[in-house]
Amino acid sequence: MPIAGRARLSPRVSLLLLASILVSFLAASAAPTPLYGTYQERWHFSPVTTTVVFAVYALAVLASLLTFGKLSDHVGRRPVLAVAIVVQMLSLVVFIFANGVPTLLVARLLQGLAAGAATGAVGAGMLDIDRARGTLANSIAPGIGTGSGALLSALLIDFLPAPTRLVYVVLFVVLLIQLVGIALMPETVTPMAGARRSLRPEIKLPRAVREPLLVVVPVLFAVWALAGFFGALGPALVRSLMNTSIVVGGLVLFVFALFGSIAVLLMRNSAARTVILIGIVALVLGMIVTLVSVMAESVPGFFVGLALGGVGFGGGFQGSLKTITPLVEAHERASVLSLLYIVCYVGFGLPTVIAGFLVVYAGGLPQTADEYSVAVILLALVALFGVRRATRTT
Template identity: 80%
Template sequence: MRIAGQGRLPPRFCLFLLASILVSFIAASAAPSPLYGIYQAQWHFSPVTTTVVFAVYAVAVLGSLLTLGKLSDHVGRRPVLLVATAVQMASLVIFVLANGVPALLAARIVQGIATGAGIGALGAAMLDISRARGTLANSIAPGIGTGVGALLSALLVRYLPAPTRLVYAVLLVVLLVQAVGIVLMPETVTPTGRARRSLRPDVRLPRAVRGPVLVVAPVVFAVWALAGFFGALGPALVRSLMNSSIVIGGLVLFVFAVFGSVAILVLRNAAAGTIMITGITALVLGMIITLLSIMAHSVVGFFVGLAFGGVGFGGGFQGSIKTVMPLVEAHERASVLSLLYVVCYVGFGLPTVIAGFLVVYAGGLPRTASEYSVAVILLALVALFGLRRATATAPRADA
């Protein structure tokens, strides 16, 4: 670990703190998912509006990643994390006070800006502390955050008062405590002072990682498109398959995240290519099972497909990070990681918006979910073909 400034917290605790902040950021983004049904009933909007609200977050993240993603490489991790955490807390306040769709959109936009600024700095700081543990934490935290945020939200809605406010208040308190930790932790990179230049959108990659990024980009897109599918349509789809409580809907993202996290832990010592091929294979199997389950109106089958999909997400995302990030210099980590997240959130948001329009204008939720499943299967097969080809053409170690 290269310490650029002294702090009161040891490196191992700093790594845990940074991972927990990333979990909180992603949990805050997932928390509204179980609430969309309540918002829709209160404010009388269509499924298209639901997916637009879902997608403006992804658009805001993309804009923030492209402009603010590299900032921590130049001004330091701590200043960026402190501001991003404060903005994230502001978005939660807007959620608490929201009284209609415009406020909901505003909250998601502010939340996206905070997340885009924060995730690059968080991921880079964890890699500054330890490449091996930082790679593992970067891989596992998004899944844990997604699952915890959705299930916590569903449980609070089901069993406690103020269903559209309490989860945001809880997350506010958690982020406040974590902000104190950021103040106490040491800086992990030496600032360069070229902050203004870093704000210009720039999609250039270091030469050493251009080839690997081209290989992993289809994998990253596919697995995050799957996450978007289950995040936007999963809870509503479960409710259409069975007359279930909001907690069952919240379990969709939780099961997805749990199996993704288990896959990351089990595969953590495997080669990056092996991890990605395992992940994409599991993704294809999961979507086939999901497709058949939707056709058969089987909730059990749907959750089995969900579990395989989680393995696909965990393996695909972990293998991609493990392929690219060890090749990156310290002062380029936030930049490269942010560009990877750009691919993630394009996959996360764009197909979801298309799905929202199809739900309303092209046959309803079950048909759209079936078509989305087929599209993700085809996308995953393209990614798998690309991986196989890259593996076959890669120079052998004994050549």
Template identity: 75%
Template structure:
């Protein structure tokens, strides 16, 4: 299938716009993280509720990916992105007006639907414009969004008024500006028939991608499981270790994200297999350091572990993208990327809910963090064995 030639704005500007949309959507998803302790204090709910509110976002993203994840292949990237931005704005308005847990859940559900719709469309559009730069942008944008959303929210909570509202208002303004940019952007793919059929949930992969997806799935699951834990419970863990301000909690997510983005930039010219092996190794090292640091009440060690974990996240996710994207045609990109994000968001949400349950009914926050670190180490080792076992049969992507 042919793609439309980008005209307005220029390809580089369009690529930046699309990457910034992913940043904004991910930032909106992590912005509530520093606010959960405030919500918990006001509305008196447990860490289980915190992780459930956090995880319903992942469920909503999965539902959207399974239904509208392929829609942009048929109706075009721009209409899907514009609709997703509108829905995301609605979710942020619900956050602003929230008066209890039901409103938080509703906001997260709406937010997840918007993110699921936007993720496949924006990611595929960047590959339409420039496959190499698009792959890099797809890898780095989620990490930047994760860090920016958490730190911006923490700073606004700590130093400015209306702590449970201001960050959402800022994000609404950003999204409206991006919506104007999408309206001016040229379509990057030629629409085709079958839009209604594409809404039927189905798991279908091109034959060339099936083996490689099995190789990268454990890696993607592991790194997103770690990201989910730090986003949901990381700020509370930092405060438990150092009895510090909200900013320190947001900074923990920021450090994780910054080192993940740095790893992507440093490793961008390496082979997919090298990137994935580096990510797995960093993940294991980071979790070992985190495990020791939590046991020893060492906040400095904990942040070092966060940094290595971020490298693991960046390397693991970038390697997954570099493995899959060269193997698909333009009209298959949104479908394949949506499936990769499905694996990622299952890892993002499910283990985090289990962790929230263990915080309340197990050994508490610190003990749960230690057990989670061990689980991620085991999962990373399993991913490593899978990667090594398929080295001779699964393509590893270009250098």
């Protein structure tokens, strides 16, 4: 509801604010990644624990998306985003005072709940303001947030004091500013009845998106499975290939996200099918280069594969959104986007936990990286078959 006597943000500023919130949430989710090695040394836990901590976030996001994903269609975008930001800030406080694995799990749980509630609302809010720019922002913000969060965390760890606290303090301040922005942002939808009913987990798809969704699901799963692997185990893999600083480990997610964002920008005006096909091809090439590089213990080759994988992530994710969002009515946007992100986070979390167990119990990190690369290549080929089949049917 409008606040009397207060200036309201313009649509352009509101769009930038919403995009920045998505960036902040993804940055907060990536910030612990360079710190897992430090936590592991302090609290003596295994790579399995690292991937479990990582996956708790994905599971919490899934639960939150299923419960709160449609809520902003009923009560408005602003209330949902305000509560989500407050919960995200609370998770950062828990990280600041973390003293063991249980507190890490609590912090990641809170992060996931906040991210799940915010994802559908912020994505739908951007589409409410400008469908074309909103689709672009939805595609590019995850990469920018993930990359900047990991690199910022690594730089602060290496060059400034309080390595396990400072990055969370910085993110807390950013979120506090964004919370003020939400108070000044005009509501983008008219609230409607059914808010309590919307909290019941329900997979409900508009008829217009059912067949296209079957085409993009394998693409989304494959590209987010790749993101999950590099997020959870990429820094450790680089350190196993060469004794290097935490900053180089943080560069793993940054390079992946940077090339994903560049791909999104360069292909923003291309047809959805073209973007998806380019993404799948880049993903397969990236995984082949990564596979060969790990076997040859080549760090430069690994980063080349990482960059190609980033292009694959950007193309696959953007192409999927461009396929689905034009088919969705305004009052369905939050629920459909939430469903897409459910697919993303299943791909993000489940294979990563499996990889963590394989690292400990079935051959170690390099062998697991090889097996994971092969699995992602197979997933990408399944996605390619689906896209080609859908094209022939059309």
